Every structure is written in structure tokens, then in C-alpha cells.
Amino acid sequence: MVLRLYPVYPFIKTMHKLLNTSTANIPTGVSPQRKLFRLKYGIYAGRLVCLYGESPGGITLAWSDPPYRSWSSNVDLIEDSADYPFSACIDGNGNLYIVYVQQTSLDLIFIKLVFNAGAWSIGEPVTILNVGSVYYPSITRSADGKLWCAYAYYDSGSDEYYVRVKSSADGGLTWGSGPSDTGTQLSGSSLDMPYVNLSFMGNNLYAVYSQGRSDLYYRKYDGLEEQWESAVLVLSSNYIDSDFDCAVSDDLRLGITMSSSGSAKLYFRELDGVTMSGLQEVALYKTRAPQIVYNENKPLIFYARDVGNSIYFPCYAYKDNGNFITNELIAGVGFFDKVFVYDDSAQTKFEDKTQEASNTQEADIYHSSSNALIEMTGDCLYIGMEEKYFCVAIILSTIGSGGIVVWEYYDGDSWVSFSPQSGDYNFDLNSKIVFLWNDLESVPESWQSNTVNSEYMFWIRIRVVSPFVTAPVGSQIIASPKTNHLALSREAQ
Amino acid sequence: MNLTLDYLKSNRKWLVPNLIVWGSIYSFDAFLMMVEENSSKRVVFSYSVIGGKDQVISFDELCDFNGNALPSEIVNPVVIIIPRDGSRCFLVGRPSNTSFKIACDRSSFIGQGLVDLLIMEVDLP
Numbered sequence: 257m258v259l260r261l262y263p264v265y266p267f268i269k270t271m272h273k274l275l276n277t278s279t280a281n282i283p284t285g286v287s288p289q290r291k292l293f294r295l296k297y298g299i300y301a302g303r304l305v306c307l308y309g310e311s312p313g314g315i316t317l318a319w320s321d322p323p324y325r326s327w328s329s330n331v332d333l334i335e336d337s338a339d340y341p342f343s344a345c346i347d348g349n350g351n352l353y354i355v356y357v358q359q360t361s362l363d364l365i366f367i368k369l370v371f372n373a374g375a376w377s378i379g380e381p382v383t384i385l386n387v388g389s390v391y392y393p394s395i396t397r398s399a400d401g402k403l404w405c406a407y408a409y410y411d412s413g414s415d416e417y418y419v420r421v422k423s424s425a426d427g428g429l430t431w432g433s434g435p436s437d438t439g440t441q442l443s444g445s446s447l448d449m450p451y452v453n454l455s456f457m458g459n460n461l462y463a464v465y466s467q468g469r470s471d472l473y474y475r476k477y478d479g480l481e482e483q484w485e486s487a488v489l490v491l492s493s494n495y496i497d498s499d500f501d502c503a504v505s506d507d508l509r510l511g512i513t514m515s516s517s518g519s520a521k522l523y524f525r526e527l528d529g530v531t532m533s534g535l536q537e538v539a540l541y542k543t544r545a546p547q548i549v550y551n552e553n554k555p556l557i558f559y560a561r562d563v564g565n566s567i568y569f570p571c572y573a574y575k576d577n578g579n580f581i582t583n584e585l586i587a588g589v590g591f592f593d594k595v596f597v598y599d600d601s602a603q604t605k606f607e608d609k610t611q612e613a614s615n616t617q618e619a620d621i622y623h624s625s626s627n628a629l630i631e632m633t634g635d636c637l638y639i640g641m642e643e644k645y646f647c648v649a650i651i652l653s654t655i656g657s658g659g660i661v662v663w664e665y666y667d668g669d670s671w672v673s674f675s676p677q678s679g680d681y682n683f684d685l686n687s688k689i690v691f692l693w694n695d696l697e698s699v700p701e702s703w704q705s706n707t708v709n710s711e712y713m714f715w716i717r718i719r720v721v722s723p724f725v726t727a728p729v730g731s732q733i734i735a736s737p738k739t740n741h742l743a744l745s746r747e748a749q
Numbered sequence: 750m751n752l753t754l755d756y757l758k759s760n761r762k763w764l765v766p767n768l769i770v771w772g773s774i775y776s777f778d779a780f781l782m783m784v785e786e787n788s789s790k791r792v793v794f795s796y797s798v799i800g801g802k803d804q805v806i807s808f809d810e811l812c813d814f815n816g817n818a819l820p821s822e823i824v825n826p827v828v829i830i831i832p833r834d835g836s837r838c839f840l841v842g843r844p845s846n847t848s849f850k851i852a853c854d855r856s857s858f859i860g861q862g863l864v865d866l867l868i869m870e871v872d873l874p
Contacts, residue, residue, distance in 0.1 A: 270795075270796065270797050270798070271794070271795060271796035271797075272793060272794075272795045273793065273794045273795070274791055274792070274793055275782075275792045275793065275794050276791075276792045277789040277790060277791055277792065278784075278789075278790045278791075278792050279789075279790070280790070282784070283784055283790055283792050284782045284783060284784050284792060291782060292780060292781070292782045294780060304780055304794075306782050306794070308782065308792050320794075324780075324794070324796055327794070545783075547781070549777075551776065551777040551800070556777060556779070556799070556800075558779065558781060560783075570781070570783060570795065572779065572797075572799060574799070574800065583799070585779065585781075585795070585797050585799070586795055586797055587797075587842075642842070642843055643842075643843075678787070689787050691787070695793065705843075707825070712825055712846075737785040737786070737787060737791070738785060738786040738787065739783055739784070739785055739786075740783065740784050740785075740786055741783060741784040742781050742782075742783045743781060743782040743783065744779070744780070744781050745780035745781070
């Protein structure tokens with residue numbers, strides 16, 4: 257008997273936890289909106305509070321204290337929301353300010369949640385706007401407590417959309433001259449839905465908005481002059497839509513990141529209050545749902561990277577010597593470090609298909625002996641990463657039939673079979689996201705690294721126990737689900 | 750320490766004294782919510798600590814307490830940190846067969862730490 261010692265290393269702290277499933281259209285909102293907040297002051301400093309759409313009409317709240325391994329039970333806040341995403345902001349006392357679109361009427365509603373003794377109490381709803389139709393609101397708060405809400409406004413008379421803005425100087429009790437006041441128009445008219453973000457930089461308010469899907473502008477509200485300046489074009493590139501975000505640095509620069517699906521690039525520009533930087537390319541591939549924040553006056557950009565076949569995984573970019581460097585965000589979500597096909601009857605049993613698994617080339621993951629991914633009893637697909645993972649996206653070019661596989665991990669002593677959380681999958685669908693476990697938090701503690709074909713990592717072995725009639729051929733295998741709608745935590749300014 | 754018997758038993762060990770750790774890991778706590786789309790929409794919370802300065806050490810850069818250089822490759826190495834001062838140092842990720850990353854907690858007030866390392870080769874494939 258060989259005594260094996262399996263060390264536990266203090267990894268980079270990474271957490272990935274399933275909070276809930278939702279039937280809302282966009283539970284965590286679009287990029288310019290805000291849904292996740294971190295309390296900055298007081299005895300509850302560090303607490304995270306998230307708001308999300310739990311159902312087409314329901315908005316819920318949950319919170320967690322460090323180390324964020326357990327979350328509170330859901331608190332249902334709103335039940336009459338339209339199935340469009342809402343937005344919120346937070347003040348230094350932990351009070352939350354929510355704006356949402358009411359179902360049926362498509363009126364714009366405001367609710368304040370007062371934070372006291374570790375809990376939020378729900379205030380009375382206030383109608384901000386009750387004419388026309390409103391979508392995708394954004395809210396922010398100035399240092400002196402004035403609230404601002406911008407939104408996409410649809411005028412049924414002209415059949416056109418505009419970005420409009422209203423403010424409240426009394427904590428949200430009254431907005432503009434009342435609910436029938438449509439607010440100040442910021443954008444030109446458009447047949448397409450616009451999206452807007454509001455950010456304070458010092459005393460000045462910046463509204464950054466997309467118009468006509470592909471043009472991104474900003475307008476500045478001068479806090480001293482109390483008027484809006486003319487629109488300035490940030491970027492014109494095909495199909496930005498809601499894929500942009502803004503943040504303000506401590507040294508007062510407004511950073512704007514935007515993803516263009518037409519050019520398949522992620523961009524960054526920065527405004528110092530007077531002049532705007534040149535356009536910088538952050539990532540040279542298709543992305544979506546970008547989020548930006550400044551850390552020590554350097555921009556950090558988070559986004560979902562498109563790796564083909566509608567699979568996206570979260571990444572981030574940071575600036576180093578003027579250029580952006582990109583990385584995968586979550587250890588255990590991304591490309592596999594090794595993918596081996598194993599033909600039990602072949603002379604060379606293992607073949608390395610790591611490169612083939614990462615790209616979208618069709619029909620390139622197979623063993624050269626069988627011309628199949630897996631076929632006969634004893635054949636295996638080995639997928640490995642240096643970190644534990646919870647999910648496998650499998651894209652096939654040839655769908656298998658008739659075969660049965662078992663899924664196995666190594667527990668330090670032997671291979672242990674298990675049923676994936678999302679159910680058995682015998683390579684009989686051409687595209688399948690297999691959730692091995694619910695999330696990274698629920699991956700078995702007993703799963704250990706071991707050596708397969710001289711590679712020491714965390715392996716899943718998918719082994720044929722009943723041969724295929726039609727053997728599958730693979731196109732892409734990635735350790736990721738289809739990630740979308742990132743919402744980065746924000747603090748009170 | 751590199752006894753022949755240890756080689757045969759794949760049980761080599763080295764004690765490396767007085768390593769200054771300047772790598773840092775903690776730079777930004779990234780808290781995110783996101784949606785994972787499948788047959789249902791999964792609302793997921795993620796927390797990642799990103800940034801810092803990489804301190805990557807190859808085994809062949811090190812000497813044990815007798816002054817013997819370590820080999821360039823150690824199979825399935827275990828690296829155990831023995832603190833020498835009040836700093837908190839730890840490995841970043843898993844060591845490879847040729848190198849490892851090490852970092853110091855940002856709470857270490859002088860920005861670096863002093864450690865000894867016990868490096869063991871766990872088993873041969």
C-alpha cells in the first residue's frame with residue numbers, strides 16, 4: 257500500500273455560489289444599472305446586499321456578511337414590477353434607492369429602503385412618471401442627497417425613444433414637477449431602445465447613453481451652472497446597445513467601457529472633466545456585459561468573454577504600462593488545462609485534444625484510432641484543470657446514440673462515479689451544459705488531484721460503460737456555462 | 750538530505766532558509782452577481798481577489814540549508830511555509846513541477862515577509 261499525502265493549498269480566494277434561480281427576463285439587470293452593493297461604514301461595513309429579479313414581476317433582496325459563504329433568506333420587496341430590469345443606488349448609511357418599471361402601466365416607480373439595525377424596511381412607493389412608457393432606469397445620488405433618475409422614455413405618439421432625466425431634492429418624495437412631468441430630454445429621438453448610466457464626478461453629473469444601438473454619447477450636468485451641456489460622442493461602433501458601463505476614479509476621471517458586438521472588441525475611454533483620452537482596445541474578441549471600477553485610480557474592467565457556441569465566461573482586464581492585460585476571473589471557470597481522449601483498444605491510448613477543445617472548429621475532438629470522441633466500453637474522455645470546476649459545456653458535431661457513460665472523479669484513493677447535478681448526459685445532444693455540481697462551493701471536498709497521462713490536476717473521467725451505436729465526435733469542450741449580465745458591487749460615494 | 754533511499758522512495762525533502770517574500774496578492778476584492786443561462790437562469794454570486802505582484806520562484810533558484818541547489822524539477826511538490834517573522838505568507842495557486850508562486854498578506858506592514866520553506870516531493874508518477 258502506498259501512503260499518499262494530498263496537500264491542501266491556500267488558493268487565491270475565489271468563490272462561486274448559486275444564490276437562486278430566476279424566471280425574470282434579466283434578473284441582474286443590464287450593464288449601466290446597479291444591483292449589488294457593499295456597505296462602507298458602521299458596524300455592518302463589508303456587508304453585501306444584492307437585489308435581483310426573482311420572477312417576471314418580483315424583485316427580491318438578500319444580504320451576506322464576510323466571508324459571504326452564507327446568504328440571508330430572500331426578502332420579497334416588490335411584486336408589481338414589469339419584466340424589465342430595475343436599478344438602485346446606496347447611500348453612506350446603507351439606505352437603498354430603487355427605481356423600477358411598474359407592470360401593465362409601465363410607469364416609473366421609486367422606493368426607498370431604510371437601513372436600520374441590520375435590516376431594510378420598505379418605504380412607500382412614489383410614482384416618478386406616469387405618462388408614456390419607461391424602460392431601463394438608472395438612479396444615482398449626489399453628495400448632498402439629491403436623487404437623479406434617467407430612463408428610456410417611449411413616446412407612442414411619435415413611436416420613438418428618448419433618454420430623459422428627472423431629479424428629486426426631497427429624498428424621492430417628489431420628482432420634477434410631478435408624475436406627469438416627462439423630465440429633461442437628454443438624447444435625440446431613436447427608433448431603437450436607448451440605455452443610460454448616471455455617474456457623479458465631483459459636483460457634476462454625467463449621463464452616458466447609447467442611441468440608435470451604435471452611438472454612445474455623454475452629457476454633463478454642470479453642478480454650478482445647473483444646466484446640461486451639449487452631447488459629446490464617445491464611440492460609434494456597431495451594436496453597443498446596453499453593453500457599456502462607467503465609473504469615477506478617486507482623482508476624478510470618468511472611465512467608460514463599451515463592448516461592440518459588430519467590431520467584436522471591448523473598448524475604454526477616459527474623461528478627466530475637460531478632455532477625453534483616445535480610444536483604447538481592452539479585448540480583441542467578442543464580449544458582453546462589461547463592468548468597470550477604479551482601484552487605486554487604475555481601471556479594472558470585468559466582462560463576459562465569448563468563446564463561441566454562445567458560451568461566455570467571466571474575465572477581467574487591468575491596465576499595465578498603458579495597455580490592458582486580460583485574465584480569466586474565476587479559477588475553475590474557463591478553458592480546460594488538459595483534455596485527453598482515451599481509446600482503450602488503440603496502441604497509443606491517450607491523445608491530447610486540449611487545443612481542439614478550446615476552439616470552435618467543428619469535428620476536431622476525436623481519437624485518431626476510432627475517429628470518435630468515445631465509442632467502445634472502456635473508452636474515456638478526461639477533462640482536467642489545475643483548479644476544481646463545476647460545469648462542462650460540450651458541443652458535438654456528431655451526436656452519439658446508444659451509448660452510456662459514467663462520470664467519475666478521483667477521491668484520493670479511487671475513481672468515484674457520480675450523477676451530474678443537471679442529470680445524466682450520454683452525449684446524445686449536440687449542445688449541453690453539464691452542471692456537475694451546483695457551483696464551486698458544492699464541489700466535493702474529497703475530489704483530489706491525480707496524475708493522468710503524466711498530468712497532475714483535477715480530472716473528471718467520462719467512461720463508456722455501454723458502447724455507442726453512433727459514436728459522438730466533439731467540437732468544443734469548455735469549463736463554463738453561458739455567463740451574462742455581470743453586476744459588480746458598488747459602494748456609497 | 751538527498752539520500753539515495755529517499756530518491757528510491759520518491760521522498761526527497763529540502764529545507765530552504767531565509768526566503769524574502771515580496772509578492773503580494775490582495776489588490777482588489779471583486780464581488781459580482783451574474784446570470785448563468787441554461788434551461789433556467791441561475792443567479793450566481795462570485796468573489797475573486799485579483800491583482801497584486803507575482804513572485805514566481807523556480808526550484809533551481811533555491812538552495813537548501815546545506816547550500817545545495819535544488820533540482821529544476823520536483824514531481825508533485827508540496828511546499829510548506831514556515832514563518833520567520835510576523836508576516837502571513839502563503840502560496841498562490843498550486844506549485845508546478847518546476848516553480849511556485851508565493852505572496853505576502855497585505856496586512857504585513859513592511860510589505861514583505863521572511864520564511865523558511867520545507868519542500869517535499871510527494872510521489873513519482
